[in-house]
Amino acid sequence: MPHIKIELEHRNQIVLFNYLYSLYQHLGWPRASKYKKTEITIYTTIDLLKKNMKILNMISNQISFKISGCSTSQQKTIPD
DSSP, rough: EEEEEESSSGGGGGGHHHHHHHTTGGGEEEEESSSTTTEEEEEEOGGGGHHHHHHHHHHHOOOOOOOOEEEEOOOOOOOO
């Protein structure tokens, strides 16, 4: 499944990120990593990747994070 991985600058911003992203919840499913506390993976579809990047750019005005990876693979993945 296509996904975008982001790395938050501060762990305590996870709740704020999830709130801001939930305003556009039809674009994907964010999941926090249980191993790396500042990493969030957003699972989406190929046709929504560009819209997700646009929304993430808007959210980056309020929260500091970097996009650490993006995949367009159609493989099934099991979130951790």
